[in-house]
Amino acid sequence: MIVAEPKSLDEIKAMVDGYDRVLMVGCGTCVEVCLTGGERSVNLTATALRLARKVDGRDIEVGEQTVIRQCDFEYLDEVKDADKYEAIVSLACGVGIQGIARKFPNTPIFPGVNTTFMGFNEEYGYYTEMCKGCGECILHLTGGVCPVARCAKSLLNGPCGGTNNGKCEIGSDKDCGWVLIYNKMEQLGTLDKFKEINAPKNYGKAGNIRSMDLRK
Amino acid sequence: MGFKEEIQSGNFVVTAEVGPPKGTDISEMKHHIKGLKGKVTALNVTDNQSAVMRICTLAVAKEIMDIGIEPIYQMTCRDRNRLGLQSDLLGAAIMGIKNVLALTGDHPVLGDHKDAKPVFDIESVQLLEVINGLNEGHDMAGLELQGATDFFAGAIVTPESIPFEPQFAKFKKKVNAGAKFFQTQAIYDMPKFMTFMERAKELNVPILAGILLLKSAGMAKYLNKFVAGVSVPQELIDELAPFKGEDALKKGIEIAGNQIAQLKEVCAGVHVMAIGAEDRVPDILAAAGL
Ligand code: SF4
Ligand code: SF4
Secondary structure (H helix, E strand, O other), X not given: OEEEXXXXXXXXXXXXXXXXXXXXXXXXXXXXXXXXXXXXXXXXHHHHHHHHHHHOOOOOEEEEEEEOOOOOHHHHOOOOOHHHOOEEEEEOOHHHHHHHHHHOOOOOEEEOXXXXXXXXXXXXXXXXEEEOOOOOOOHHHOOOOOHHHHOOOOOOOOOOOOOEOOEEOOEEEEXXXXXXXXXXXHHHOOHHHHOOOOOOOOHHHHOOOOOOOOOO | OOHHHHHHOOOOEEEEEEOOOOOOOOHHHHHHHHHHOOOOOEEEEOXXXXXXXXXXXXXXXXXXXXXXXXXXXXXXXXXXXXXXXXXXXXXXXXXXXXXXXXXXXXXXXXXXXXXXOOOOOOOHHHHHHHHHHHHHOEXXXXXXXXXXXXXXXXXXXXXXXXXXXXXXXXXXXXXXXXXXXXXXXXXXXXXXXXXXXXXXXXXXXXXXXXEEOOOOHHHHHHHHHHOOOOOOOHHHHHHHXXXXXXXXXXXXXXXXXXXXXXXXXXXOEEEEEOOOOHHHHHHHHHHOOO
């Protein structure tokens, strides 16, 4: 799923400073799972924003709605009465935020979250990055552990000199992806594949302005 | 004889390294380089070492050559993509640089520009293959060069890395990718290093043991705490502990000299890292009986 973290109330408040009626729209899929953008988050954020503006002596009206997904016009059709508001704050991932911006092209849209990564739901409240969407999956070469996302340098041929007791040089709270890969390949009995030199990646496939067209 | 010829004829070689300064005043750096003339076979020049921004490697390699020492051009993959790396290699070739040390490079978060975008378009193993390709007359895209390079490429290995097996597997890949010599990360645990050398025998590649000058007990503790793959045994820390300042430095020189003396029969050479005390490298070599 896509993981996002909430923006601070101060930042959201500053973004909507010029408005007195805003609609806050949550997304009920990925960002709901990571406790950032679902109905509950919309309610908490909207309440906090109203309170903060009240303290400033400038009340703000904040409408609350949550749709199943903001990355799809089908669900965006369910957003009601947007024309009654001056601006929209979206608590969806960056895709959803742009989706709602396209749905309401004349309304200013503000991001209420920072979209961070594609990750795994390790346990309630804890998510880890797993994939960078590189466009050229090589998980079969690395024991099912992604070196692009799980090595801090996206190395393709083994651990760097900074690997430290299974942890990464960028922080002792982060597992070294290449030690994970080595251990997994050892477990699978595929270490002979570890010896092969993996070629440089085709970063053309990880480039910008990508699309996929299955319409034919 | 040059560095490559010395190594290939089996002579014990000594390399040291110079870290370019941050800023344009190179008087101290030049003083250090001059002091090493005639004492070392070749001199590494580091590449934004520890991810700290400094003078670029090529410019300093030129200074080293002008003073009359053969440089070993360290190249990391952190700051340049494949176009940048290859074009700098071609530049190095026309400047007369012969030796390249291919490194991945420390992550920017360890350095002084923590917000930098890390590149790592390719990494050390792949860079070695790229250098081979340039030597054969083609670039990474397979296009023919108008004039090939003739680099002597090396790499690094961390013999005290924990866990060791993945590191050793990568070391083998580097040999297969064309590394013709190795310089190691600083080593202190001799028995452990000897075990490493025993295993490395099968690969039949010259290894220069990394000797990092200990300047105080505090520095040794710092290395143990913060530098991955380096572990200074307690005995050495105890040996240094009673001394301060110049006396501690003298003790460190004695320790380094001792290490080198023990390695003479085991390694193809040593790579001495004095970090700011380059003018004492001759003392270390004297202490080693070289
Ligand atoms: S190799 Fe690429 S596609 Fe596969 S998991 Fe890693 S980043 Fe994602
Ligand atoms: S320590 Fe491991 S995860 Fe971190 S950069 Fe090095 S190889 Fe990658």
